[in-house]
Amino acid sequence: MSKAPSKLSKVAAVSHTVGSSPKYRISRRIGGGSFGEIYLGIGPGGEKVAVKFESDSAKNPQLRHEYKVYREITSCHGFASVHYFGKQDNYNVLVMDLMGPSLEDLFDKCHRRFSLKTVLQIADQLLDRVDTLHGRHLIHRDIKPANFVIGLGEQCNNVYCLDFGLSKRYRHPKTLFHINEKGQRSLTGTPRYASINNHLGVEQSRRDDLESVGYILIYFLKGSLPWQGLKADTAKSKYQLILEKKQKISIASLCEGIPSQFAEFVTYSRSLKFDAKPDVPYLRKLFRDLYHRQGCGGVGKMWDWDADVHSSGRGPSALAPMPMNSTASRGGVMDGGPLRPTTAGAVAPSRPQTGWSTGYGAAAGAGAMNVMDEGGQAPTSVFAADEAGRKHKLGQKPAALRSSSKTGSAPAPAATASSLVPPRVPE
């Protein structure tokens, strides 16, 4: 249904290698989103990386901005390292660590339902990632399952946060002066997971990332969100319907049938003031206590997708250290999947593209409007999406990567690692 621009579809053919020293040989396509196409790259020593391409004629180029964001968080646990940014042929190119499948991909593998155990383990890591990002003065603004991936090899129990094209500084790094609360902003991010305030045009801040995390968790537990599948003639009216549904449905109904902690989470995130720092330790404790009360730690496989992902016979996941018990809370695999843009696009401001280094407010995305879909940001003319919101891109499914990304279940001992990429060393 949707199609990637022909130029991007030929990336691999055009650019056989990228980078200067080292050079990376471009192999197969492993993924893609609304704004970029991701290819497997092979370094001189056989090391594998992910290479994100963006056409330099993109209406709202953002890859340079994304690179700058990565540079700010590259040493943080749960975030990929970037190795190169440059221009090649007609593309902007970003080389980064190769990761495993996204949470949305894994959700699909698991027939679009996760157990409470898996969801709570995901929750613990998402909260940590968001907290880390916020600690670096950044808000993500596009929190969704497709933007979280699991690591490879030894890092398979770690969830990594990706895709910082819409990220923005919410406070000055030195003075910590918070951006001002403004109205009349365009919906930015992915409508399915967008906060109510985002729909309402309120400038985003930390609370909006948090609310999106809440929607992700409910989505994983219940299989869908009540505002999926709404029909409207235009993107704008569709997003209006999504907003109305979010406003109308009570939190109790939204969280019906799942533990009350999820309702508490949504209530809390919606109650935050614009410049409030979310109390992440409180939220993590909320879920950790539930996790232990439910006896999640001691039973079953570590992750719902273990049986699928570990079919190659890696060590039993039960041997993996339980991340929820870890003070550092480093563990936890997640799955995730790309957002599902729907055909009815929402309107969102363009991704920030300039001025990352020139000021914390510069990445506000004041550019042209991008049509986005309900489930994932889908800019515009570049990609379309099907009814379910899944983007269909050119190129093969990232099956090759997926199948080779045998995520072992245990982050330790290190000796068992058989990763496609060197394991990341946490900061």
Ligand SMILES: Nc1ncnc2c1ncn2[C@@H]1O[C@H](COP(=O)(O)OP(=O)(O)OP(=O)(O)O)[C@@H](O)[C@H]1O
């Ligand atoms: N470093 C990586 N390693 C492995 N897979 C990756 C990597 N980066 C991205 N991917 C895969 O490619 C997909 C798209 O990447 P990304 O989100 O960066 O692109 P995008 O065009 O900005 O996406 P969006 O549609 O969310 O705007 C991800 O959902 C993920 O599945």
Ligand SMILES: [Mg+2]
């Ligand atoms: Mg993405």
